Every structure is written in structure tokens, then in C-alpha cells.
Amino acid sequence: MTTPANDGNWHRAVIVRIxxxxxxxxxxxxxxxxxxxxxxxxxxxxxxxxxGYQAHRSYSIASRPGAAGIELAIAAHDDGEVSGWFHDxxxxxxxxxxxxxxxxxxxxxxxxxxxLLLVAGGAGIVPLVSxxxxxxxxxxxxxxxxxxxxxxxxxxxxxxxLAALDEPGRYVTATTRGAPPPGGFGRRIDxxxxxxxxxxxxxxxxxxxxCGPTDFVEAMGKLLVARDLPARSIRTERFG
Amino acid sequence: MSTRGFTGRRPGAxxxxxxxxxxxxxxxxxxxxxxxxxxxxLAHWRFTLRHGARPLASWTWEQFQALPRTRWQGDIxxxxxxxxxxxxxxxxxxxxxxxxxxxxxxxxxxxxQSYDDYDTNVPLAELAGGRAMIATHFGGQPLTAEHGGxxxxxxxxxxxxxxxxxxxGLKFTAKDEAGFWELRGYHxxxxxxxxxxxxxxx
Numbered sequence: 001m002t003t004p005a006n007d008g009n010w011h012r013a014v015i016v017r018i019x020x021x022x023x024x025x026x027x028x029x030x031x032x033x034x035x036x037x038x039x040x041x042x043x044x045x046x047x048x049x050x051x052g053y054q055a056h057r058s059y060s061i062a063s064r065p066g067a068a069g070i071e072l073a074i075a076a077h078d079d080g081e082v083s084g085w086f087h088d089x090x091x092x093x094x095x096x097x098x099x100x101x102x103x104x105x106x107x108x109x110x111x112x113x114x115x116l117l118l119v120a121g122g123a124g125i126v127p128l129v130s131x132x133x134x135x136x137x138x139x140x141x142x143x144x145x146x147x148x149x150x151x152x153x154x155x156x157x158x159x160x161x162l163a164a165l166d167e168p169g170r171y172v173t174a175t176t177r178g179a180p181p182p183g184g185f186g187r188r189i190d191x192x193x194x195x196x197x198x199x200x201x202x203x204x205x206x207x208x209x210x211c212g213p214t215d216f217v218e219a220m221g222k223l224l225v226a227r228d229l230p231a232r233s234i235r236t237e238r239f240g
Numbered sequence: 241m242s243t244r245g246f247t248g249r250r251p252g253a254x255x256x257x258x259x260x261x262x263x264x265x266x267x268x269x270x271x272x273x274x275x276x277x278x279x280x281x282l283a284h285w286r287f288t289l290r291h292g293a294r295p296l297a298s299w300t301w302e303q304f305q306a307l308p309r310t311r312w313q314g315d316i317x318x319x320x321x322x323x324x325x326x327x328x329x330x331x332x333x334x335x336x337x338x339x340x341x342x343x344x345x346x347x348x349x350x351x352x353q354s355y356d357d358y359d360t361n362v363p364l365a366e367l368a369g370g371r372a373m374i375a376t377h378f379g380g381q382p383l384t385a386e387h388g389g390x391x392x393x394x395x396x397x398x399x400x401x402x403x404x405x406x407x408x409g410l411k412f413t414a415k416d417e418a419g420f421w422e423l424r425g426y427h428x429x430x431x432x433x434x435x436x437x438x439x440x441x442x
Contacts, residue, residue, distance in 0.1 A: 008440025044321075047243040055248050056262045056321045081249045081264070089245035096243055102438075104424030105274055214271040218386055221276025231356065234275045 007035075010046060010097040015090055016069055021157040024076050025123060027062060028086060029069040032098050037061050039134035040107035040127045040209065040237075043070065043100035047085055057082040060126040060211075060237075061101065062158070064133035070098075073157060075123040106209065106237040108134060114206020115143040117198075119189070119220050121212025122150050127237060128211055129158045136165060143203045144169040149189050149216070152177040172197050194223050205229060211237045258315055259323055260432035266322040269387065274420070277385040278355045278406055285390060287374070288409040289341055296412075297341035301390070307332045307340050310373055312396070317432040319399040329394050331375035334367040334410075347412045351419060352393045355406040360419035361428065362395055362402055364412075371397060374407060399430040399437070 013032030020026050034043065042060045063071035076087040108116070108131045116135065118128040125148050135144050144165065150156045152175050159181065162171040173184035174193065180186040185193055198204070208224055210217045217238045224234055250256070255265055288298040299307070311330045317323045338345065345364050353359045366372065375394040376383055383389030388405025395402045401421050422428050427436040435441060 008438050047246045047248065048241065049246055049248040049250075050242045052242075053248045053250055054262070055246075055264065058320055085243070085246050094244055095241070102425070104421075210276075214386065218271075218277065225276055225279070231275050231278060236273060236275050238271050238273075 008099070010099050013070070013096050013098040015092055015094045015096070018090065018092060021073055022155050024155065025073055025157050026076075026087065027071050027073045028090065029063075029071050030096075030098065031069055034070065034098065034100060036065050037070070037101035037130075038107040038109050039065055039130040041101040041103040041130075042127070043072070043098045044102060045072070045082065046097040046099070047082055048097070055081050058102070060130070062126045062129045062133075064130060064137050066137075067133075073123075073126045073129070106211070106235050108207070108209065110134060110138050110140060112207050113142070115201075115203035116145070117205035117208040117224075118144070118146045119208065119210045119212075120146075120148045121216030121220075122155065123157070124210075124212030124216070124237070124239070125150075125157050125162075126211075128209060129161065131209060132162060132165060132169070135169070141168070143201065145197070145201045145203070145205070146171045147174070147189065147194075147197060148172070149174040149176075149212070151175065153179065153181045153184070156181065170201055189220065189223070191223055191226070194227070198227075206233060208234045209237075210234065212239075214238045255325075258325060260317055261435045262437075263317055263321055263323040263432065266324055268322075269324060270318065270320070270322055271386050272318065272320060272401075273356070273386075273405060274358060275356060280355055280385075280390055280406060282390060286408065287391065289337070289343075290409060290411040291346045292411070292413070296343055296346075304332065304374075304376075304391070308336045310336070310370070312373060312394070314396055316396050316400055316403075319401055319426065319430070319432075319437050323432075327396075328379050329373065329375045329396075330377035330380075331373040331391070331394065333370055333373045334364075335370060337374065337410075338368075345412065347414055349413045349416045351411045351413050351417055352402075352404040352407060353409045353411055354404045355408050358404055358406075358420050360393075360402050360404050361413075361417055361422060362393075362398070363416065363429075366395060366398060366402075371395065397431070399427075399432050401426065402430050 013030040017029040062073040372395040
């Protein structure tokens with residue numbers, strides 16, 4: 001697998017649409033002259049102050065490869081220098097600099113065979129949404145299971161899009177505060193939950209993608225390795 | 241051209257002088273790796289120095305503990321744009337390792353190899369002269385698995401993907417061979433002060 005053409009240069013991107021995803025996350029749709037991405041990749045964003053000072057951050061792409069605009073779903077962080085600008089200032093028509101797409105490991109290009117497991121903690125769902133959308137757009141016969149853990153039902157970003165996955169796709173949620181959404185678990189993901197979910201799904205993952213905070217990804221990785229899944233079949237991406 | 245309404249949070253002059261271009265300071269220690277941390281039993285841990293496929297020297301964990309130890313404190317820089325200041329490491333310098341092996345470097349190029357099959361290329365010139373170590377301790381404590389324990393490479397003056405976690409050996413190669421990320425678009429050298437992030441950067 002190779003990284004698609006990325007000329008390495010910064011390009012001007014225009015924010016063409018902004019949509020709330022959860023109380024703490026918004027999607028920013030960009031028009032930018034970037035190469036088509038592979039699901040799971042990210043872009044680097046650069047903001048410039050009037051005196052020339054610049055701040056860079058990396059954001060995962062939520063849109064499917066080939067979609068008309070690039071969707072970045074950005075969570076607001078306390079005191080976030082760049083996410084703060086997006087949430088407090090950014091408006092349709094604003095111009096930012098982007099570079100990418102980037103990342104050649106945490107990607108799904110549809111060529112991998114076998115059941116696909118996507119596990120997200122909180123905002124870690126973003127690159128996995130791109131993978132699920134790529135899977136859906138491809139009409140893939142590969143069984144898909146998306147497991148999303150978040151603090152509460154309202155923090156399950158992209159819940160509607162993921163709940164609408166066609167068979168053979170499955171979408172399972174785990175929330176720890178408040179009432180879980182219909183059919184969802186009301187606790188953290190543990191070994192027993194994973195056993196139950198995988199058994200009901202009826203497949204052994206050939207490829208697993210884990211994304212979320214470090215401690216979440218470590219815990220999920222251990223659970224999967226304890227189920228005798230080869231470590232090489234598990235790809236991780238972490239933040240925080 | 242500036243971004244409308246962006247003023248930014250400038251670091252103080254003391255911090256700014258220590259930040260390579262495009263980096264920001266974090267107080268956390270973010271974790272980046274390809275997959276779950278491999279489970280490594282110290283009873284079976286081996287560190288092997290090779291020339292191509294040929295082993296030159298090998299250490300068990302116990303033997304490795306007997307090598308001379310060095311402490312280093314300073315700043316580290318990740319290509320994902322975070323930098324962390326004043327990190328404290330302890331381990332065995334590459335100079336001491338080669339001395340213990342009783343060998344002269346057979347080639348000027350090395351590939352660091354990890355237990356999770358990750359690898360990354362680093363020229364000997366970047367490792368020798370006290371510029372790199374095989375670290376077993378961070379902040380005075382044994383290195384945790386998520387940060388690359390029991391032992392990882394530490395090459396603090398290059399982007400941190402060169403500091404391979406879960407290190408199992410160093411291999412001398414006839415030429416500068418690209419490793420895992422270098423094959424996927426990242427820079428062969430990776431100097432943060434020259435902002436050598438991607439292969440398209442100079």
C-alpha cells in the first residue's frame with residue numbers, strides 16, 4: 001500500500017459548509033485541490049496570524065474517498081489553539097492552508113479481504129467513518145462491524161450515518177453516562193461485551209482498526225490480542 | 241496571507257527558541273504506533289547487532305543491564321507536530337554498545353528493527369558520538385510498553401518516528417535502506433530543524 005499522490009505543498013482550502021456533529025464536534029467541509037485520499041488518512045491544517053506566526057495540526061478525514069468536499073470533523077479541546085479557532089471563529093468562506101492527504105498505515109483501500117472491525121473511542125470515530133463510508137460506497141460484501149464507545153448518547157458522532165449501514169454491516173454503541181441509545185450497551189467496552197458482540201456478528205475480524213485516546217486504544221488492543229487475533233491484523237491510531 | 245480572526249497562542253521566547261518550525265509544545269506524552277504494544281517477556285528478550293543477515297553480537301536482558309549506562313535530558317519532536325521538553329532518559333549509548341561488541345562499524349548505514357516488525361533507517365553518523373541510545377528508562381522509571389519498553393531507540397535530534405519502539409536489534413546495511421514510514425512517504429533523514437517531514441521536503 002502506498003500513499004497516494006501528495007505533492008507535499010500547502011494548498012488554499014475554502015470552508016464551504018459547517019455542520020454540528022455533537023455538542024463538542026463540528027464538521028468543516030473544504031474545497032481544496034488535494035489528491036483523492038484513502039479512507040483513514042488525515043490532512044495537516046495550518047493557520048497563520050497577521051504577524052506570520054503559524055500553527056499546524058493534523059485532522060482525520062471523515063468523508064469517503066472521492067466525495068465532492070473533504071470533511072474534517074473537529075472536536076473542540078479545552079484551550080485548543082487551532083480547534084478553538086475552528087469552533088469560535090471559522091465561518092463559511094474562510095480560507096485555510098491544508099497539506100495532504102497523509103498517512104499510509106491506518107488506511108483501508110478495499111483491497112484487504114476478510115471481516116472488518118472498526119473500534120472507536122470518542123472522537124476516534126472520524127477516520128473510521130471514512131472507512132465505513134468507503135465500504136458502503138464500494139458495496140463491499142466484506143462483513144463490517146463498527147463499535148463506538150463514547151461518554152453519552154449525545155457524544156456518538158455520526159450515529160445516524162452509521163446506524164444506516166447496510167447489511168452485512170453492524171453498528172454497536174457503548175456509552176457510560178445517561179441512557180444508552182436503543183440497543184446500545186450502557187457500560188465501557190469489556191471482554192464480555194466484545195465476546196457477545198463478536199459472537200452475535202458471527203465473524204472473526206481479519207483486520208481491526210482502533211482509534212481513540214491512548215488508554216482506550218491500549219485497552220482495546222489488549223482485548224483483541226487476548227482473543228488470539230494476530231497483532232499484525234490490528235492497526236491503531238491514537239490521540240491525546 | 242493570514243487566516244481571518246486567528247491570533248494564535250504564541251509560545252514565550254524561551255519556548256519558541258526550542259521549537260523547530262511547525263511544532264508546538266505539549267506537556268503530555270502522546271503515543272503513536274502501528275498496532276498494540278507487543279508483549280515482550282524479558283526472559284526471552286534479545287538485542288542483536290547484525291551486518292545484513294549475519295549476527296555480530298547479541299545480548300540477553302541480563303547482559304544488557306551490565307553495559308555502561310548513560311543519562312540524557314532534552315527535547316523530543318514528533319512529526320505529528322508535538323514537541324516535549326526536558327524529557328529524561330537512561331540507557332546504553334550506541335558508542336558503548338559497539339565498544340562492548342568489540343567491533344568497528346562495517347557500513348555507515350543502519351536499520352533499527354523492532355519486535356512489531358517496524359523498522360526505520362538511521363545513518364551511523366546520527367547514532368554515534370553520544371547522539372543516540374537504546375533507552376530502557378524514562379523519567380527514572382522502566383520504560384512502559386506503550387512508550388516502547390522494555391527498550392527503544394532514542395535519537396532525540398531527529399523526528400521521533402526514528403526512535404523505534406520495542407527495539408530488538410540494529411542491522412548494518414550496505415546502503416541507506418528505507419524503513420516502514422520512509423517507504424510510505426516520510427523523509428529518509430527526518431531533521432526537525434530542517435522540517436524534513438515528507439519525502440517531498442528538502
